[in-house]
Amino acid sequence: MLKFFVIPGHDRRLIPEGRLSGPMPWVIAIMIFLTVLATAAGLAMTHAMGDVSDELSSRATVQIVEANPGIRGRQAAAAAKQLRTLPIIEEVRLLPSDEIEALIEPWLGGQDLADDIPLPALIDLKLVRVATEAEYQSLRSALRSIAPSARVEPSSGYIAPVISLVRSFQWIAFGLVGLLALATGAAVIISARSALNTHTETIAVVHLLGGTDAQISRLFQRRIALDALLGGLLGLAGGSGIIWLISTQLTALDSGLVQSVGLNWWSWLIIAAIPILGMFLAMVTAKLTVIGALKKIL
Template structure:
């Protein structure tokens, strides 16, 4: 697989190699830098959606809508006792009115909310497992005999628009990774053709001396692969620094949803392999480009 790295020195001297000269390594570095950032964003959003889904998929909220506060409080108490007896329910918590008012303050203010607006009674449920829609409907039917105006909703439904938006950003990030891979391949094609044009006379002499297209192709592959690996490592280091800076700023915000946006070990493993994948992409692209061009030279 790496046989082009052990080409004998006398063969490598046939086509002089610049030591990280020209724009090729730096173009690759920029491409890998942007790829690392896009991949990190996509992987972080994927992990955030998994964490949020795992946390909310086994939770639900019961709303009891009743204008009379005494009736509402009685219905909430009876409903809570009934829910605790069900095998699907692991934990039941009736939210006190003070906590409900605190939740409504950002939208309705702090001036005697409960006296002006009949707020519903809220019951938080923690389920033993993820419930199906049929099981949620069974919970609604069970509670309607206690409170006719009752609603039972999975907690995940409340953030469904946010999840949809994050999923769109995730696909955009992965789409950028694909576009950057195409741009990297295009840059390699341009560099390979430029190198062929520069050494056209040398290639012709090598052909006359019995050199094969495969031997010449390996020389160009080695040169472009080394440039791509060097540029990829530079881009990886720059990308990791930016990721570290952004993650430290997100951590300082202290928001639970923001703090869930992170990278686990397998995400980092994917990110650190990006330069290697970039090198293989450059190597394959260079081989196809050089081999195709050499067939047309002679």
């Protein structure tokens, strides 16, 4: 494979173009730069959705809506005691009133809400596994005699609209990767045809000396592949720098959902492979373009 990029001296004289001399490497660098950013965004959102889904799929919330605070407190304590006896429940946590007020303070203000609004009692449940709808119905039935107004809901339901929005952004990012691949292929086609037009006389001489279409296409294919690799490495370096800058800013935000947006080691492997994939795309596109054009010209 490495021999493919070792350009002999006579080949350099046939196609006298220096590295990074034309627009092709810089166009590829821009395409790879954008592809790296789009791929990183799609992979980061995939990672975030997986972490959030795994965390919330095995959690549930119990709400006890009761206007009388005394009755509400007794029902919440009895419900928590009953839930701890169930085999599907791993952990039960009864949220204190000040923590509930802190949760709704951004929407209703910081005044003493408990005196004005009957806040529900909240019980956070951690399940041993993901529960089915039938098991949630069993939980509701177990609490009905203790707290008739109790509502048992999976925690994943509260964030489902956010997950749906993130999934839409994920598909947009991967769709952008596909469009950039098409644009890269189009740029390679234009570059290959331009090189053919520039070296028409050289190609005719090589044919007269017994050169085949495959040999001629290999000259252009090797040159374009090398340009694509160099441009791809430049784009990878620029994109990786932007990703690092954004990641350092995200880590400073105190948000569980935002902090879950990150890249693991296999995501970085995929990103690192983008210049190689771009090079192979350029090689295949250049070969098909040059051979197709030679059949029409000669």
